[in-house]
Amino acid sequence: MGLTYQSTGRSITKEGLNIKVANSDKVIALAGNPNTGKSTVFNALTGLRQHTGNWPGKTVLRAEGSFVHNGHRYRLIDLPGTYSLLANSADEEVARDFICFARLDATIVVVDATCLERNLNLVLQVMEITNKVVVCLNLIDEARRKKISIDIEKLSRSLGVPVVATAARNGEGLPRLLEVLSDVVFERVKPKPNIVRYSPEVEKAIAQLEPKIRALMGDKINSRWVALRLIDGDLKLVQAIDKRFCGNEVELLAQEVLA
Ligand SMILES: Nc1nc2c(ncn2[C@@H]2O[C@H](COP(=O)(O)OP(=O)(O)OP(=O)(O)O)[C@@H](O)[C@H]2O)c(=O)[nH]1
Ligand SMILES: [Mg+2]
Structure with missing residues (x-):
């Protein structure tokens, strides 16, 4: 089944989770480790009320919503939180298959600014699948509180993809996230991921x-x-x-x- 294109629009099917999108819709996935604020970003952008909480693993099925930015409609898919895309669990498989098969217009990887190193593993894995990546460096307020300072320009240069700092719970950085997202979706900015080189x-x-x-x-x-x-x-x-x-x-x- 997978991905089919119809004259009326795209239909993206993944194990019974079905979204229909108009051809002009931009489809964006929100990926990230558990508990990094994906659903908080999702809710802030779509106005929906996907459950958020203080423990990992709540978003068991991916949620879907939409919003309009600069006259364009975006469909946003809130994927389950995963540490990896190696498909060692059902959640990882859902996230991986979606990123790899759904012909997304961009993937936002939401990372926790207070434990960046662990979170970057998933960023590197997503960058191996697609160039169209935006890193949302969330919980920047918590990082500030813990006196963790991050050179965002340098991080972006090292990764080769745009990085936007946000504190999604209070809306900080989200307008900038949308600007950068639309730059990537409409290819005004073309990320060049510095992917891992192996032996x-x-x-x-x-x-x-x-x-x-x-x-x-x-x-x-x-x-x-x-x-x-x-x-x-x-x-x-x-x-x-x-x-x-x-x-x-x-x-x-x-x-x-x-x-
Ligand atoms: N201080 C602070 N808290 C945040 C921020 N973003 C999210 N949170 C809180 O972090 C917790 C987890 O947020 P969620 O949005 O549920 O995280 P998630 O990534 O969807 O989690 P899973 O679905 O389990 O993977 C919630 O208590 C949020 O209110 C932020 O920018 N700053
Ligand atoms: Mg969630």
Whole structure:
């Protein structure tokens, strides 16, 4: 099933969670570690009341809402909180499949400014799947209170993607987040993620696999990222890709690699 395009608009289906969007709608995912304020950002932008609280893991199904900015309609998807996109849990799989298959116009990764290092792991993983990333450096008020100071320009340069500091609970930084988001969505700003470079052996394997994947998939999915997953032996993802796009060809490639 996966992603289908109809004359009336896009229909994005993921395991019974269904959203229909007009072709002109911009579709944005909110990803992030548990308890970083994703739902607070979601509520502030959409005016909805997705439950927020002080413990991790409350957003079990992704919530969906919309808002209008500068005359354009945005559909915002509040994904479950995850530490990783390696699909070790159902939540991680929902978040990963959504980011990788839904042809999003951008992904906002909400990170906790008081424990940035741990949160950056997910940012790096999202950047391996898509260029269209905006980092929302949330809980900046808490960071200030704890006397943690972050050089936002430097962080943005190091990552290669825009970073906006916010304190979503009191609305601080959200107008700027929307400006930066629209710059990325409409490609006035084109992020160039500084992705992780692996050991020479792994990079060599990626270089061999990537052209084969690109030949099968075109630009439907990030070929470097699929190559990494093949090297990882992630057959579940391979089957998910085949199911959506191309028979069993990526699985055959995976069998070749893993033989
Ligand atoms: N001080 C402060 N608290 C915040 C901010 N943003 C969110 N919070 C609080 O942090 C807690 C968690 O917020 P949520 O929006 O539920 O976080 P979440 O990322 O959706 O959490 P999960 O759905 O569990 O992944 C709530 O108590 C929020 O009120 C902020 O910028 N500053
Ligand atoms: Mg939530």
